[in-house]
Amino acid sequence: MSHLDTEIQELKSDVLEMWSLVINQITKSKEAIVNFDKEIANEIHVNEKRVDAFELKLNMDCEKILALFNPVAIDLRFVLAALKINYNLERIGDYANGISHVVLDSEKPFCEELLQETRILEMFETSIEMLNEAFASFEKEDKHLVANLFYKDKKLDEVNLEANKIIARLIQKDPQCIDQSLNLLSVIRKLERVGDQTLNIAEEIIFFIEAKVLRHSRPKKIGK
Amino acid sequence: MKDTDTIQINEKDTLTYNGLHKAEAKNVNLFYKDFHALKNINLVVKPNTVTALIGPSGCGKSTFLRLFNRMNDLIDGVKITGDVMLEGRNVYGKDIIVDELRKSVGMVFQKPNPFPKSIFENVAYGLRVNGFNHKDKMEDIVERSLIQAALWDEVKDKLKKSAYELSGGQQQRLCIARALAIEPSLILMDEPASALDPLSTSKIEELIYDLKDKYTIIIVTHNMQQAGRVSDYTAFFYLGELIEFDKTKTMFINPQNVKTQNYITGRFG
Numbered sequence: 001m002s003h004l005d006t007e008i009q010e011l012k013s014d015v016l017e018m019w020s021l022v023i024n025q026i027t028k029s030k031e032a033i034v035n036f037d038k039e040i041a042n043e044i045h046v047n048e049k050r051v052d053a054f055e056l057k058l059n060m061d062c063e064k065i066l067a068l069f070n071p072v073a074i075d076l077r078f079v080l081a082a083l084k085i086n087y088n089l090e091r092i093g094d095y096a097n098g099i100s101h102v103v104l105d106s107e108k109p110f111c112e113e114l115l116q117e118t119r120i121l122e123m124f125e126t127s128i129e130m131l132n133e134a135f136a137s138f139e140k141e142d143k144h145l146v147a148n149l150f151y152k153d154k155k156l157d158e159v160n161l162e163a164n165k166i167i168a169r170l171i172q173k174d175p176q177c178i179d180q181s182l183n184l185l186s187v188i189r190k191l192e193r194v195g196d197q198t199l200n201i202a203e204e205i206i207f208f209i210e211a212k213v214l215r216h217s218r219p220k221k222i223g224k
Numbered sequence: 225m226k227d228t229d230t231i232q233i234n235e236k237d238t239l240t241y242n243g244l245h246k247a248e249a250k251n252v253n254l255f256y257k258d259f260h261a262l263k264n265i266n267l268v269v270k271p272n273t274v275t276a277l278i279g280p281s282g283c284g285k286s287t288f289l290r291l292f293n294r295m296n297d298l299i300d301g302v303k304i305t306g307d308v309m310l311e312g313r314n315v316y317g318k319d320i321i322v323d324e325l326r327k328s329v330g331m332v333f334q335k336p337n338p339f340p341k342s343i344f345e346n347v348a349y350g351l352r353v354n355g356f357n358h359k360d361k362m363e364d365i366v367e368r369s370l371i372q373a374a375l376w377d378e379v380k381d382k383l384k385k386s387a388y389e390l391s392g393g394q395q396q397r398l399c400i401a402r403a404l405a406i407e408p409s410l411i412l413m414d415e416p417a418s419a420l421d422p423l424s425t426s427k428i429e430e431l432i433y434d435l436k437d438k439y440t441i442i443i444v445t446h447n448m449q450q451a452g453r454v455s456d457y458t459a460f461f462y463l464g465e466l467i468e469f470d471k472t473k474t475m476f477i478n479p480q481n482v483k484t485q486n487y488i489t490g491r492f493g
Contacts, residue, residue, distance in 0.1 A: 072476045211478035
């Protein structure tokens with residue numbers, strides 16, 4: 001194995017480690033919302049610093065490979081993809097942290113009806129599935145594993161689009177839950193963005209494997 | 225390559241040649257006695273472009289380069305089939321006078337090879353051997369060639385000094401000026417910066433980039449980054465075959481042939 005191969009394997013390993021951490025952050029943010037667990041929310045907030053540190057480290061690793069090894073072809077595409085995936089993962093980490101703050105700033109657990117009606121748990125599950133599928137695709141360098149992500153992202157978009165109406169109806173029905181409703185609306189928005197970021201990651205994986213640029217060629221988002 | 229791409233043909237080209245291709249190899253095979261050094265090569269060089277030839281040692285890239293000024297003729301036992309075209313004329317045609325051909329094809333070698341003469345005389349040499357001796361015009365041409373070779377400012381006050389007093393990088397640019405003085409149709413460069421330090425290499429690369437406005441250049445290089453920096457098109461040769469030829473950007477981001485990918489990423493063999 002050449003020196004460049006070793007560097008690229010290490011970079012891949014670090015990206016996957018950061019990725020696992022980010023998936024964990026989103027999974028925990030779901031637990032924090034469902035169980036109204038401020039301890040877990042606080043844990044997410046602390047771990048956010050690790051996500052940020054990973055981002056800086058991966059940026060420097062990519063810079064080093066670009067500067068010292070002048071990679072070309074598939075090596076170049078891998079490093080460029082890793083740089084962008086790193087950025088997207090960091091953003092997803094930010095969303096998990098944002099969700100943890102919703103829990104930390106709330107005074108009482110979210111009512112079951114709100115969670116059910118807004119389909120927020122379904123959104124969490126879909127987001128986590130998307131992240132796991134993209135992870136497997138990157139790890140195995142298999143583009144087929146991201147094929148379903150585009151459909152799953154549409155699902156997130158649909159829930160997000162419906163959320164306004166549902167929240168408005170629930171607020172009319174019970175004006176006491178206005179704070180909780182608006183907080184959940186912000187969580188829904190964040191999960192919708194997690195889907196978008198994961199889709200960006202999928203595009204980078206396809207660029208790395210196939211040299212195809214999908215950016216800006218996707219169908220327009222529902223409702224936009 | 226698409227022949228429909230927009231290309232610019234400068235005034236000189238328009239006067240001498242209206243075709244789209246500056247140089248072209250059509251089904252070219254070359255044998256050194258029994259050794260088949262080039263195997264059915266087809267390649268088109270457009271005007272005002274830089275084409276880089278890359279590949280491992282012995283792959284045939286320098287042999288291919290030397291087709292265009294018939295330097296392979298000097299080697300015993302060489303046999304060439306197919307057509308090597310320069311501005312629409314077959315370089316190996318019966319009507320071609322080799323000395324005349326070499327006036328229109330400049331060549332720069334790996335190591336700078338100035339003549340043991342003054343800086344001025346080195347540049348003027350090509351013109352003098354072709355019978356040109358007009359003093360005022362000669363001075364103009366020498367100055368213009370040295371300016372084009374980005375050397376004028378460094379040597380304008382010592383034109384009568386020996387070329388050997390120049391640094392390696394300056395000597396190489398002097399050799400380029402010498403090639404430019406005869407206003408060649410095509411410039412061949414065989415690893416022109418491989419013996420130079422990074423600063424001199426950078427100057428040569430910038431020069432190649434600037435010369436593209438007026439000249440067409442084919443360059444052999446072992447330096448992948450250099451091929452990426454200076455060329456518009458890249459051809460990858462392996463064991464006498466042209467494996468892949470495409471725009472340089474495509475070759476270095478998404479080569480289509482696995483052999484090209486393995487070579488440029490250093491995973492060959």
